[in-house]
Amino acid sequence: MLVCENVSKVFTSGFLSKITVKAVDDVSFTVREGEIISLVGQSGSGKTTLGRMILRLLPPTSGRILFYGRDIWKDIKKREELKDYWRQVHAIFQNPMGSFNPFYKIDRVLDQALELLEIEPKSEEGKELKAKALEAVDLNPDEILGKYPHQLSGGQLQRIMIARSWILKPKLLIADEAVSMLDVSTRGKIMEIFNEFRNKLGSSIIFISHDIGLSYFISDRLFIMYKGKIVERGTPQEVIDNPKEDYTRLLIESVPTIYRRWEDFEEV
Numbered sequence: 001m002l003v004c005e006n007v008s009k010v011f012t013s014g015f016l017s018k019i020t021v022k023a024v025d026d027v028s029f030t031v032r033e034g035e036i037i038s039l040v041g042q043s044g045s046g047k048t049t050l051g052r053m054i055l056r057l058l059p060p061t062s063g064r065i066l067f068y069g070r071d072i073w074k075d076i077k078k079r080e081e082l083k084d085y086w087r088q089v090h091a092i093f094q095n096p097m098g099s100f101n102p103f104y105k106i107d108r109v110l111d112q113a114l115e116l117l118e119i120e121p122k123s124e125e126g127k128e129l130k131a132k133a134l135e136a137v138d139l140n141p142d143e144i145l146g147k148y149p150h151q152l153s154g155g156q157l158q159r160i161m162i163a164r165s166w167i168l169k170p171k172l173l174i175a176d177e178a179v180s181m182l183d184v185s186t187r188g189k190i191m192e193i194f195n196e197f198r199n200k201l202g203s204s205i206i207f208i209s210h211d212i213g214l215s216y217f218i219s220d221r222l223f224i225m226y227k228g229k230i231v232e233r234g235t236p237q238e239v240i241d242n243p244k245e246d247y248t249r250l251l252i253e254s255v256p257t258i259y260r261r262w263e264d265f266e267e268v
C-alpha cells in the first residue's frame with residue numbers, strides 16, 4: 001500500500017548563520033494492506049515529520065513516497081486528486097486543539113468529513129452518521145454538538161478527531177500520539193476502533209508513539225526511530241526480545257510495566 005523509499009527531510013533555519021536539522025534521515029519502509037505498524041522514538045526523533053510527509057503536508061527533501069504505486073508528491077497534484085488522497089489517508093495528530101478553529105463549533109470538523117464523502121451534513125444520513133461516530137468514541141452527541149473547542153477538554157477534542165476518522169474510514173490512518181492524552185478505558189475503546197478499521201475495512205495504521213508498551217500491544221511490526229533514522233525493525237516480539245541498539249534497550253527498560261499494560265487492556 002505504502003512505500004517510503006530513502007525519505008529524508010532537512011529543515012534549514014537561521015538568518016546570519018544557517019542551521020540545518022536532519023529531521024528524517026534516509027528512511028525506507030513499507031506498509032501492507034491491513035497492517036498496523038508503529039513508529040516509536042523519543043521526542044525529536046522525526047516521527048511527526050515523517051507522518052506529515054506521508055500525509056502530503058510537507059515535501060521530502062529527497063526520496064519518494066508511493067501510495068498504491070503512485071508517487072504522492074509527483075503524481076498527485078490536482079485538487080480532486082488531493083481530495084481523493086485525503087479521503088483515503090487520514091491523520092489524527094497529538095495536539096487536538098490545533099485541528100480546531102476556535103471560532104467555529106466543533107460540528108465543523110465532522111461536517112467537513114461528511115462533505116469529503118459528498119454527504120450533506122444537514123441530511124438525515126449526515127446527522128445519523130455524526131451521532132453514530134460520536135457514540136463510537138464514547139461521546140454523547142447531545143452534549144458535544146453545538147459546542148466550541150474551548151468548552152471541551154483535550155481528551156474530548158481528541159475523541160472528536162477520532163470520530164472524524166470513523167466517518168471517513170480511511171485506507172491508511174496515521175495516528176500520531178492519538179491516544180496518549182486519553183484515560184486507559186477510553187484508550188482501550190479507541191484501540192478497539194483501530195482494530196475494527198483493520199479487521200472490517202482492511203485499513204492500515206501507522207501508529208506513532210513514544211510508548212513502546214502500547215506499540216508492542218497494538219502493532220504487527222515495530223520501527224524504532226532515533227535521530228531521524230529507523231534504527232531497529234521487526235515484529236514487536238523480535239524487537240523486544242532481541243534489541244540490537246542500546247537506545248532500544250533504554251526504551252524497553254523505561255517501560256517496566258510493559259507486560260502489565262496487557263492486563264490494563266484486558267480489564268476494559
Ligand SMILES: Nc1ncnc2c1ncn2[C@@H]1O[C@H](COP(=O)(O)OP(=O)(O)OP(=O)(O)O)[C@@H](O)[C@H]1O
Nearest residue numbers: 011013021023041042043044045046047048049050
Ligand atoms: N518546521 C520545522 N522547522 C524546523 N525544524 C523542525 C520543524 N519541524 C520539526 N523540526 C525538527 O525536526 C526534528 C524532528 O521533529 P519531529 O516533530 O518530527 O519529532 P518527533 O519524533 O515527532 O517528536 P515529538 O514526539 O516531540 O513530536 C526536531 O529536531 C524538530 O525540532
